[in-house]
Amino acid sequence: MPAEALDVLIAVALCWLAWRVLADRDLVRSALLYVAFGLLLALAWVRLGAPDLALAEAAIGAGVTGVLFLDAAGALRRRLPTAAQGPRPARRRLAVLGSAAGALAAAGLAVAVAALPGEQEGLARPVEENLPATGVGNPITGVLLSFRAWDTLLEVAVLFVGAAAVLTLRAEWTVRMVARRRPDPLLLGFARAGAPVVVLVSGYLLWLGGSAPGGAFQAGALLGALALVLALAGAVDPASVPGLAQRLLLTAGTLVFVAAALATAAAGDVLAWPHELAYEIILAVETGIAVSVGAALGALVLVAKPPRREEAEGQVPEEA
Amino acid sequence: MSSAPFVVVVYAAASVVLVGLGVRGLVARPNLLSKVIALNVTGSGVFLLLVALARRRPDAPDPVVHALVLTGIVVAVSMTAMAVALVRRLHRDTGQTRLPHEEQRP
Numbered sequence: 363m364p365a366e367a368l369d370v371l372i373a374v375a376l377c378w379l380a381w382r383v384l385a386d387r388d389l390v391r392s393a394l395l396y397v398a399f400g401l402l403l404a405l406a407w408v409r410l411g412a413p414d415l416a417l418a419e420a421a422i423g424a425g426v427t428g429v430l431f432l433d434a435a436g437a438l439r440r441r442l443p444t445a446a447q448g449p450r451p452a453r454r455r456l457a458v459l460g461s462a463a464g465a466l467a468a469a470g471l472a473v474a475v476a477a478l479p480g481e482q483e484g485l486a487r488p489v490e491e492n493l494p495a496t497g498v499g500n501p502i503t504g505v506l507l508s509f510r511a512w513d514t515l516l517e518v519a520v521l522f523v524g525a526a527a528v529l530t531l532r533a534e535w536t537v538r539m540v541a542r543r544r545p546d547p548l549l550l551g552f553a554r555a556g557a558p559v560v561v562l563v564s565g566y567l568l569w570l571g572g573s574a575p576g577g578a579f580q581a582g583a584l585l586g587a588l589a590l591v592l593a594l595a596g597a598v599d600p601a602s603v604p605g606l607a608q609r610l611l612l613t614a615g616t617l618v619f620v621a622a623a624l625a626t627a628a629a630g631d632v633l634a635w636p637h638e639l640a641y642e643i644i645l646a647v648e649t650g651i652a653v654s655v656g657a658a659l660g661a662l663v664l665v666a667k668p669p670r671r672e673e674a675e676g677q678v679p680e681e682a
Numbered sequence: 683m684s685s686a687p688f689v690v691v692v693y694a695a696a697s698v699v700l701v702g703l704g705v706r707g708l709v710a711r712p713n714l715l716s717k718v719i720a721l722n723v724t725g726s727g728v729f730l731l732l733v734a735l736a737r738r739r740p741d742a743p744d745p746v747v748h749a750l751v752l753t754g755i756v757v758a759v760s761m762t763a764m765a766v767a768l769v770r771r772l773h774r775d776t777g778q779t780r781l782p783h784e785e786q787r788p
Contacts, residue, residue, distance in 0.1 A: 460710025468702025
Protein backbone atom coordinates (compact mmCIF):
# COMPACT_ATOMS: atom_id res chain seq x y z
CA MET A 363 0.00 0.00 0.00
CA PRO A 364 2.70 2.60 0.80
CA ALA A 365 4.29 1.86 -2.59
CA GLU A 366 1.02 2.64 -4.36
CA ALA A 367 0.61 5.83 -2.35
CA LEU A 368 4.13 6.86 -3.42
CA ASP A 369 3.26 6.26 -7.09
CA VAL A 370 0.11 8.38 -6.80
CA LEU A 371 2.09 11.09 -5.02
CA ILE A 372 4.79 11.15 -7.73
CA ALA A 373 2.21 11.16 -10.53
CA VAL A 374 0.17 14.00 -8.99
CA ALA A 375 3.32 16.00 -8.19
CA LEU A 376 4.52 15.56 -11.81
CA CYS A 377 1.25 16.95 -13.17
CA TRP A 378 1.23 19.82 -10.68
CA LEU A 379 4.87 20.72 -11.43
CA ALA A 380 4.23 20.61 -15.18
CA TRP A 381 1.31 22.98 -14.64
CA ARG A 382 3.48 25.32 -12.56
CA VAL A 383 6.31 25.19 -15.13
CA LEU A 384 3.99 26.22 -17.94
CA ALA A 385 1.81 28.67 -16.02
CA ASP A 386 4.61 30.80 -14.59
CA ARG A 387 5.23 34.06 -16.43
CA ASP A 388 8.73 34.29 -14.94
CA LEU A 389 10.97 32.28 -17.29
CA VAL A 390 13.75 31.81 -14.73
CA ARG A 391 11.33 30.32 -12.20
CA SER A 392 9.86 28.23 -15.01
CA ALA A 393 13.32 26.85 -15.81
CA LEU A 394 14.06 26.09 -12.14
CA LEU A 395 10.74 24.26 -11.78
CA TYR A 396 11.59 22.31 -14.94
CA VAL A 397 14.73 20.97 -13.22
CA ALA A 398 12.57 19.81 -10.29
CA PHE A 399 10.17 18.24 -12.79
CA GLY A 400 13.04 16.34 -14.47
CA LEU A 401 14.34 15.02 -11.14
CA LEU A 402 10.85 13.85 -10.16
CA LEU A 403 10.56 12.16 -13.55
CA ALA A 404 13.81 10.31 -12.76
CA LEU A 405 12.06 9.00 -9.62
CA ALA A 406 9.16 7.85 -11.77
CA TRP A 407 11.61 5.92 -14.01
CA VAL A 408 12.94 4.13 -10.92
CA ARG A 409 9.40 3.24 -9.84
CA LEU A 410 8.69 1.90 -13.35
CA GLY A 411 11.75 -0.35 -13.25
CA ALA A 412 13.93 1.69 -15.62
CA PRO A 413 17.11 2.67 -13.69
CA ASP A 414 19.02 3.26 -16.95
CA LEU A 415 16.50 5.95 -17.85
CA ALA A 416 16.62 7.44 -14.34
CA LEU A 417 20.38 7.95 -14.66
CA ALA A 418 20.05 9.52 -18.10
CA GLU A 419 17.07 11.68 -17.14
CA ALA A 420 18.69 13.10 -14.01
CA ALA A 421 21.89 13.98 -15.91
CA ILE A 422 20.60 14.93 -19.35
CA GLY A 423 16.85 15.61 -19.02
CA ALA A 424 16.99 17.60 -15.79
CA GLY A 425 20.65 18.69 -15.73
CA VAL A 426 21.68 19.71 -19.23
CA THR A 427 18.21 20.79 -20.40
CA GLY A 428 17.69 22.70 -17.14
CA VAL A 429 20.98 24.57 -17.54
CA LEU A 430 20.07 25.44 -21.14
CA PHE A 431 16.69 26.85 -20.07
CA LEU A 432 18.09 28.66 -17.05
CA ASP A 433 20.89 30.32 -19.02
CA ALA A 434 18.53 31.36 -21.83
CA ALA A 435 15.84 32.57 -19.41
CA GLY A 436 18.36 34.74 -17.60
CA ALA A 437 19.60 36.25 -20.86
CA LEU A 438 16.13 36.91 -22.27
CA ARG A 439 14.87 38.41 -19.02
CA ARG A 440 17.85 40.73 -18.62
CA ARG A 441 17.22 42.60 -21.82
CA LEU A 442 13.44 42.34 -21.92
CA PRO A 443 11.87 43.64 -18.69
CA THR A 444 8.11 43.34 -19.00
CA ALA A 445 7.54 45.35 -22.15
CA ALA A 446 6.39 42.67 -24.56
CA GLN A 447 3.05 41.74 -23.03
CA GLY A 448 0.54 41.31 -25.82
CA PRO A 449 -2.86 42.98 -25.72
CA ARG A 450 -5.22 41.27 -23.29
CA PRO A 451 -7.89 39.93 -25.67
CA ALA A 452 -5.21 38.24 -27.82
CA ARG A 453 -3.73 36.51 -24.76
CA ARG A 454 -7.16 35.31 -23.69
CA ARG A 455 -7.91 33.99 -27.17
CA LEU A 456 -4.60 32.10 -27.22
CA ALA A 457 -5.33 30.67 -23.76
CA VAL A 458 -8.77 29.41 -24.84
CA LEU A 459 -7.35 27.99 -28.07
CA GLY A 460 -4.48 26.34 -26.17
CA SER A 461 -6.75 24.84 -23.53
CA ALA A 462 -9.00 23.41 -26.23
CA ALA A 463 -6.05 21.93 -28.13
CA GLY A 464 -4.57 20.48 -24.93
CA ALA A 465 -7.88 18.98 -23.81
CA LEU A 466 -8.43 17.47 -27.26
CA ALA A 467 -4.93 15.93 -27.34
CA ALA A 468 -5.30 14.54 -23.81
CA ALA A 469 -8.79 13.15 -24.50
CA GLY A 470 -7.69 11.47 -27.74
CA LEU A 471 -4.65 9.97 -26.05
CA ALA A 472 -6.73 8.76 -23.08
CA VAL A 473 -9.21 6.99 -25.38
CA ALA A 474 -6.37 5.35 -27.34
CA VAL A 475 -4.53 4.22 -24.21
CA ALA A 476 -7.70 2.89 -22.56
CA ALA A 477 -8.29 0.69 -25.62
CA LEU A 478 -4.91 -1.05 -25.23
CA PRO A 479 -4.78 -4.53 -23.66
CA GLY A 480 -3.82 -4.50 -19.98
CA GLU A 481 -1.48 -7.47 -20.26
CA GLN A 482 1.13 -7.43 -22.96
CA GLU A 483 4.06 -9.77 -23.49
CA GLY A 484 6.19 -7.19 -25.25
CA LEU A 485 9.68 -8.03 -26.41
CA ALA A 486 11.15 -8.77 -22.97
CA ARG A 487 11.30 -12.52 -23.55
CA PRO A 488 12.86 -12.52 -27.06
CA VAL A 489 15.47 -10.03 -25.83
CA GLU A 490 16.24 -12.22 -22.83
CA GLU A 491 16.57 -15.32 -25.01
CA ASN A 492 18.90 -13.69 -27.52
CA LEU A 493 20.94 -11.61 -25.08
CA PRO A 494 23.80 -14.19 -24.72
CA ALA A 495 24.58 -13.70 -28.42
CA THR A 496 25.39 -10.00 -27.84
CA GLY A 497 28.10 -10.70 -25.27
CA VAL A 498 26.62 -8.19 -22.75
CA GLY A 499 24.45 -8.85 -19.70
CA ASN A 500 22.43 -5.62 -19.57
CA PRO A 501 19.39 -5.95 -21.88
CA ILE A 502 19.29 -2.15 -22.51
CA THR A 503 22.92 -2.15 -23.68
CA GLY A 504 22.20 -5.26 -25.76
CA VAL A 505 19.28 -3.54 -27.50
CA LEU A 506 21.14 -0.24 -27.96
CA LEU A 507 24.45 -1.59 -29.26
CA SER A 508 23.45 -4.84 -30.91
CA PHE A 509 19.78 -5.45 -31.79
CA ARG A 510 19.04 -1.82 -32.63
CA ALA A 511 22.60 -0.59 -33.20
CA TRP A 512 21.51 1.18 -36.38
CA ASP A 513 19.21 3.47 -34.30
CA THR A 514 22.03 4.23 -31.90
CA LEU A 515 24.43 5.09 -34.73
CA LEU A 516 21.93 7.62 -36.08
CA GLU A 517 21.25 8.91 -32.55
CA VAL A 518 24.94 9.71 -32.08
CA ALA A 519 24.87 11.39 -35.49
CA VAL A 520 21.86 13.49 -34.39
CA LEU A 521 23.77 14.63 -31.31
CA PHE A 522 26.72 15.61 -33.50
CA VAL A 523 24.50 17.46 -35.98
CA GLY A 524 22.81 19.28 -33.08
CA ALA A 525 26.17 20.37 -31.71
CA ALA A 526 27.31 21.43 -35.20
CA ALA A 527 24.12 23.48 -35.68
CA VAL A 528 24.55 25.21 -32.32
CA LEU A 529 28.20 25.93 -33.12
CA THR A 530 27.12 27.44 -36.43
CA LEU A 531 24.55 29.70 -34.76
CA ARG A 532 27.19 31.02 -32.43
CA ALA A 533 30.85 31.61 -33.18
CA GLU A 534 32.17 32.49 -29.74
CA TRP A 535 32.32 30.61 -26.46
CA THR A 536 30.19 31.98 -23.61
CA VAL A 537 32.14 30.71 -20.73
CA ARG A 538 35.37 32.44 -21.56
CA MET A 539 33.84 35.71 -20.39
CA VAL A 540 32.44 34.12 -17.24
CA ALA A 541 35.78 32.59 -16.39
CA ARG A 542 37.69 35.80 -16.98
CA ARG A 543 35.33 37.82 -14.83
CA ARG A 544 35.36 35.56 -11.79
CA PRO A 545 38.40 33.31 -11.38
CA ASP A 546 37.26 31.51 -8.22
CA PRO A 547 40.23 29.76 -6.56
CA LEU A 548 37.97 27.43 -4.56
CA LEU A 549 36.02 26.30 -7.63
CA LEU A 550 39.25 25.95 -9.60
CA GLY A 551 40.82 23.75 -6.93
CA PHE A 552 37.66 21.68 -6.62
CA ALA A 553 37.42 21.19 -10.38
CA ARG A 554 41.07 20.14 -10.66
CA ALA A 555 40.88 17.74 -7.72
CA GLY A 556 37.54 16.30 -8.83
CA ALA A 557 38.36 15.81 -12.50
CA PRO A 558 40.27 12.51 -12.20
CA VAL A 559 37.56 11.10 -9.91
CA VAL A 560 34.84 12.02 -12.40
CA VAL A 561 36.79 10.43 -15.27
CA LEU A 562 37.22 7.28 -13.17
CA VAL A 563 33.51 7.11 -12.23
CA SER A 564 32.58 7.74 -15.86
CA GLY A 565 34.78 4.86 -17.00
CA TYR A 566 33.26 2.65 -14.30
CA LEU A 567 29.71 3.52 -15.47
CA LEU A 568 30.74 2.73 -19.04
CA TRP A 569 32.18 -0.64 -18.07
CA LEU A 570 29.25 -1.36 -15.73
CA GLY A 571 26.82 -0.81 -18.63
CA GLY A 572 27.80 -4.23 -19.95
CA SER A 573 26.08 -5.99 -17.08
CA ALA A 574 24.07 -3.49 -14.99
CA PRO A 575 22.33 -0.10 -15.35
CA GLY A 576 24.80 2.37 -16.87
CA GLY A 577 26.51 2.67 -20.22
CA ALA A 578 27.81 5.06 -22.81
CA PHE A 579 25.18 7.79 -22.46
CA GLN A 580 25.30 7.97 -18.68
CA ALA A 581 29.12 7.96 -18.77
CA GLY A 582 29.07 10.62 -21.48
CA ALA A 583 26.72 12.81 -19.44
CA LEU A 584 29.24 12.73 -16.58
CA LEU A 585 32.05 13.71 -18.95
CA GLY A 586 29.91 16.57 -20.28
CA ALA A 587 29.29 17.78 -16.72
CA LEU A 588 33.03 17.61 -16.07
CA ALA A 589 33.70 19.71 -19.18
CA LEU A 590 31.20 22.29 -17.91
CA VAL A 591 32.71 22.46 -14.42
CA LEU A 592 36.24 22.79 -15.82
CA ALA A 593 35.16 25.54 -18.22
CA LEU A 594 33.15 27.43 -15.57
CA ALA A 595 36.02 27.23 -13.10
CA GLY A 596 38.37 28.60 -15.74
CA ALA A 597 40.63 25.54 -15.61
CA VAL A 598 40.14 24.94 -19.32
CA ASP A 599 39.35 27.55 -21.94
CA PRO A 600 37.03 25.77 -24.40
CA ALA A 601 38.04 28.21 -27.13
CA SER A 602 41.66 27.10 -26.81
CA VAL A 603 40.81 23.53 -27.84
CA PRO A 604 42.03 23.27 -31.46
CA GLY A 605 39.37 22.98 -34.16
CA LEU A 606 40.57 19.56 -35.28
CA ALA A 607 40.41 18.23 -31.71
CA GLN A 608 36.88 19.63 -31.31
CA ARG A 609 35.77 17.88 -34.48
CA LEU A 610 37.42 14.61 -33.48
CA LEU A 611 35.85 14.69 -30.02
CA LEU A 612 32.39 15.43 -31.42
CA THR A 613 32.60 12.73 -34.10
CA ALA A 614 34.50 10.04 -32.14
CA GLY A 615 31.33 8.01 -31.50
CA THR A 616 30.14 8.11 -35.10
CA LEU A 617 33.63 7.39 -36.46
CA VAL A 618 34.33 4.40 -34.18
CA PHE A 619 30.83 3.06 -34.83
CA VAL A 620 31.15 3.31 -38.62
CA ALA A 621 34.69 1.92 -38.55
CA ALA A 622 33.50 -1.08 -36.53
CA ALA A 623 30.59 -1.63 -38.93
CA LEU A 624 32.85 -1.43 -42.00
CA ALA A 625 35.49 -3.69 -40.46
CA THR A 626 32.99 -6.40 -39.51
CA ALA A 627 31.31 -6.09 -42.91
CA ALA A 628 34.69 -6.58 -44.61
CA ALA A 629 35.22 -9.67 -42.44
CA GLY A 630 31.93 -11.11 -43.69
CA ASP A 631 29.42 -10.09 -40.99
CA VAL A 632 27.29 -7.43 -42.69
CA LEU A 633 25.20 -5.49 -40.13
CA ALA A 634 26.15 -7.93 -37.38
CA TRP A 635 28.89 -8.18 -34.78
CA PRO A 636 30.98 -11.38 -34.97
CA HIS A 637 30.00 -13.63 -32.09
CA GLU A 638 33.34 -14.07 -30.33
CA LEU A 639 34.31 -10.38 -30.49
CA ALA A 640 30.88 -8.85 -29.82
CA TYR A 641 31.62 -7.70 -26.26
CA GLU A 642 34.95 -6.07 -27.17
CA ILE A 643 33.44 -4.28 -30.18
CA ILE A 644 30.49 -3.01 -28.15
CA LEU A 645 32.82 -1.72 -25.45
CA ALA A 646 34.98 0.10 -28.04
CA VAL A 647 31.96 1.66 -29.72
CA GLU A 648 30.55 2.67 -26.32
CA THR A 649 33.82 4.36 -25.39
CA GLY A 650 33.68 6.43 -28.57
CA ILE A 651 30.02 7.29 -27.93
CA ALA A 652 30.76 8.34 -24.32
CA VAL A 653 33.49 10.74 -25.51
CA SER A 654 31.22 12.21 -28.18
CA VAL A 655 28.22 12.52 -25.85
CA GLY A 656 30.41 14.33 -23.31
CA ALA A 657 31.84 16.68 -25.94
CA ALA A 658 28.45 17.34 -27.54
CA LEU A 659 26.65 17.99 -24.24
CA GLY A 660 29.43 20.32 -23.16
CA ALA A 661 29.33 22.13 -26.50
CA LEU A 662 25.52 22.36 -26.53
CA VAL A 663 25.53 24.21 -23.19
CA LEU A 664 28.71 26.23 -23.58
CA VAL A 665 27.90 27.71 -26.97
CA ALA A 666 24.12 28.13 -26.75
CA LYS A 667 24.48 31.87 -26.28
CA PRO A 668 24.94 33.95 -29.46
CA PRO A 669 27.84 36.39 -29.67
CA ARG A 670 27.12 39.98 -28.68
CA ARG A 671 25.98 41.98 -31.65
CA GLU A 672 28.93 44.36 -31.87
CA GLU A 673 31.37 41.46 -31.77
CA ALA A 674 29.52 39.53 -34.45
CA GLU A 675 29.46 42.49 -36.79
CA GLY A 676 32.85 43.88 -35.90
CA GLN A 677 35.15 40.97 -36.43
CA VAL A 678 35.42 37.58 -37.99
CA PRO A 679 35.54 35.00 -35.20
CA GLU A 680 38.73 33.00 -35.05
CA GLU A 681 36.92 29.71 -35.22
CA ALA A 682 33.59 28.42 -36.40
CA MET B 683 -6.25 -1.28 -19.78
CA SER B 684 -8.70 -2.47 -17.09
CA SER B 685 -6.52 -5.45 -16.16
CA ALA B 686 -3.26 -3.49 -16.17
CA PRO B 687 -1.21 -3.21 -12.94
CA PHE B 688 -2.03 -0.22 -10.74
CA VAL B 689 1.34 1.47 -11.28
CA VAL B 690 0.84 1.37 -15.08
CA VAL B 691 -2.59 3.01 -14.82
CA VAL B 692 -1.31 5.76 -12.47
CA TYR B 693 1.65 6.77 -14.65
CA ALA B 694 -0.27 6.38 -17.93
CA ALA B 695 -2.92 8.78 -16.54
CA ALA B 696 -0.21 11.24 -15.49
CA SER B 697 1.37 11.03 -18.96
CA VAL B 698 -1.95 11.92 -20.60
CA VAL B 699 -2.20 15.01 -18.35
CA LEU B 700 1.41 15.98 -19.18
CA VAL B 701 0.78 15.75 -22.94
CA GLY B 702 -2.38 17.85 -22.56
CA LEU B 703 -0.58 20.51 -20.49
CA GLY B 704 2.34 20.53 -22.92
CA VAL B 705 0.13 21.03 -25.98
CA ARG B 706 -1.76 23.77 -24.13
CA GLY B 707 1.49 25.57 -23.30
CA LEU B 708 2.76 25.18 -26.86
CA VAL B 709 -0.28 27.03 -28.20
CA ALA B 710 -1.14 29.42 -25.35
CA ARG B 711 2.28 30.84 -24.49
CA PRO B 712 3.56 33.30 -27.12
CA ASN B 713 7.12 33.38 -25.73
CA LEU B 714 9.31 31.06 -27.81
CA LEU B 715 11.36 29.81 -24.85
CA SER B 716 8.08 28.87 -23.12
CA LYS B 717 7.12 26.99 -26.26
CA VAL B 718 10.39 25.02 -26.16
CA ILE B 719 9.81 24.19 -22.47
CA ALA B 720 6.23 23.13 -23.31
CA LEU B 721 7.56 20.90 -26.09
CA ASN B 722 9.86 19.24 -23.54
CA VAL B 723 6.96 18.64 -21.14
CA THR B 724 4.98 17.05 -24.00
CA GLY B 725 7.98 14.87 -24.83
CA SER B 726 8.33 13.82 -21.17
CA GLY B 727 4.65 12.84 -21.23
CA VAL B 728 5.22 10.64 -24.30
CA PHE B 729 8.29 9.01 -22.67
CA LEU B 730 6.32 8.40 -19.46
CA LEU B 731 3.49 6.77 -21.41
CA LEU B 732 5.89 4.50 -23.32
CA VAL B 733 7.73 3.37 -20.18
CA ALA B 734 4.45 2.86 -18.27
CA LEU B 735 3.11 0.68 -21.10
CA ALA B 736 6.40 -1.27 -21.14
CA ARG B 737 5.69 -2.24 -17.52
CA ARG B 738 2.44 -4.09 -18.28
CA ARG B 739 4.19 -7.41 -17.62
CA PRO B 740 5.50 -6.59 -14.14
CA ASP B 741 8.20 -9.26 -13.80
CA ALA B 742 10.18 -8.09 -16.84
CA PRO B 743 9.72 -4.60 -18.32
CA ASP B 744 10.29 -4.37 -22.08
CA PRO B 745 13.96 -3.31 -22.61
CA VAL B 746 13.36 -2.35 -26.25
CA VAL B 747 11.06 0.46 -25.11
CA HIS B 748 13.60 1.58 -22.49
CA ALA B 749 16.31 1.76 -25.15
CA LEU B 750 13.94 3.70 -27.41
CA VAL B 751 13.21 6.24 -24.66
CA LEU B 752 16.92 6.55 -23.81
CA THR B 753 17.51 7.41 -27.46
CA GLY B 754 14.57 9.82 -27.25
CA ILE B 755 16.03 11.66 -24.23
CA VAL B 756 19.32 12.24 -26.06
CA VAL B 757 17.61 13.37 -29.27
CA ALA B 758 15.32 15.66 -27.23
CA VAL B 759 18.26 17.45 -25.62
CA SER B 760 19.86 17.99 -29.06
CA MET B 761 16.59 19.39 -30.37
CA THR B 762 16.19 21.59 -27.29
CA ALA B 763 19.71 22.99 -27.52
CA MET B 764 19.24 23.89 -31.16
CA ALA B 765 15.83 25.46 -30.52
CA VAL B 766 17.21 27.50 -27.59
CA ALA B 767 20.14 28.65 -29.74
CA LEU B 768 17.68 29.77 -32.44
CA VAL B 769 15.54 31.66 -29.90
CA ARG B 770 18.61 33.42 -28.49
CA ARG B 771 19.84 34.30 -31.95
CA LEU B 772 16.42 35.71 -32.85
CA HIS B 773 16.41 37.72 -29.62
CA ARG B 774 19.87 39.09 -30.29
CA ASP B 775 19.13 40.03 -33.90
CA THR B 776 15.60 41.46 -33.48
CA GLY B 777 15.10 41.97 -29.73
CA GLN B 778 11.98 39.81 -29.97
CA THR B 779 11.19 36.56 -28.19
CA ARG B 780 8.07 35.79 -30.22
CA LEU B 781 7.26 34.82 -33.78
CA PRO B 782 6.39 37.77 -36.05
CA HIS B 783 2.75 36.75 -36.52
CA GLU B 784 2.06 36.70 -32.76
CA GLU B 785 0.86 40.04 -31.44
CA GLN B 786 3.81 41.99 -30.15
CA ARG B 787 5.06 45.44 -29.42
CA PRO B 788 8.60 46.52 -30.33
